[in-house]
Amino acid sequence: MFPLRSLFSVIILLLISVALSGCVTTEYQARGFFGDGYTEARIGEKTYKVEFRCNEITPEPTCEGYLFRRCAELTINAGFDYFLMEQHTTIMKEEDTNIPGHYNTVTTGSGRDKTTAYVYQPGYVVKSRYPLSSATIKMSKGVVPKDTMNVYDPREILKYAGN
Numbered sequence: 025m026f027p028l029r030s031l032f033s034v035i036i037l038l039l040i041s042v043a044l045s046g047c048v049t050t051e052y053q054a055r056g057f058f059g060d061g062y063t064e065a066r067i068g069e070k071t072y073k074v075e076f077r078c079n080e081i082t083p084e085p086t087c088e089g090y091l092f093r094r095c096a097e098l099t100i101n102a103g104f105d106y107f108l109m110e111q112h113t114t115i116m117k118e119e120d121t122n123i124p125g126h127y128n129t130v131t132t133g134s135g136r137d138k139t140t141a142y143v144y145q146p147g148y149v150v151k152s153r154y155p156l157s158s159a160t161i162k163m164s165k166g167v168v169p170k171d172t173m174n175v176y177d178p179r180e181i182l183k184y185a186g187n
Contacts, residue, residue: 050078052090062094067160071110072098075158077117084155088114091157093185096178104163109174111160121150 055061055077064074074094078087091114099107125147131140168177 049082049086050090052093062090064094064098068162070102070104070163071160072163073158073160074098075156078155078157080152080154082155084114084116084157087155087157089185091159092176092181095159095161096176096181096185099161099163099178100182102163103165104178105165106168106175106177107161107163108172109159109161109176112158112174114155114157116153117156119152119154121152123148123150 050060053061055063060077060079060082062074062076064072067073072095074091076087076091076094078090095107095109099105126145128143128145129140130143131138133139169175
């Protein structure tokens with residue numbers, strides 16, 4: 025059986041690490057347990073839907089840069105020469121997280137002098153706002169068209185992406 029004191033210590037350490045992780049901007053990474061990072065879905069032979077979610081303190085331009093970097097990596101990894109960004113948005117997403125209320129039990133004394141009190145801690149809502157960049161891209165081979173809007177050379181993007 026896991027001792028209660030050890031369990032309490034693990035919970036406190038987890039809460040501290042979560043709190044501290046909120047003090048740094050989002051890293052370039054696949055979306056993980058805490059929800060920040062990129063995801064992609066193949067929706068056609070040469071078409072992907074790509075999304076990058078950042079935390080509250082990451083600037084929108086950084087989030088957009090991460091999105092472009094992921095689109096460039098996908099294009100190169102799939103063996104294509106350029107991509108057309110068919111749809112592209114960056115929004116500030118708002119989200120509410122409900123923290124439920126709970127009872128705390130406080131016991132003092134021992135034996136016949138023992139008393140127990142129940143204290144209710146009401147629930148509350150945590151509001152968050154974070155940038156979310158998304159795009160639908162179509163990849164192609166050949167010479168990168170020069171006079172076409174929203175067409176990108178992935179090698180140019182990665183040159184400045186800070187790999």
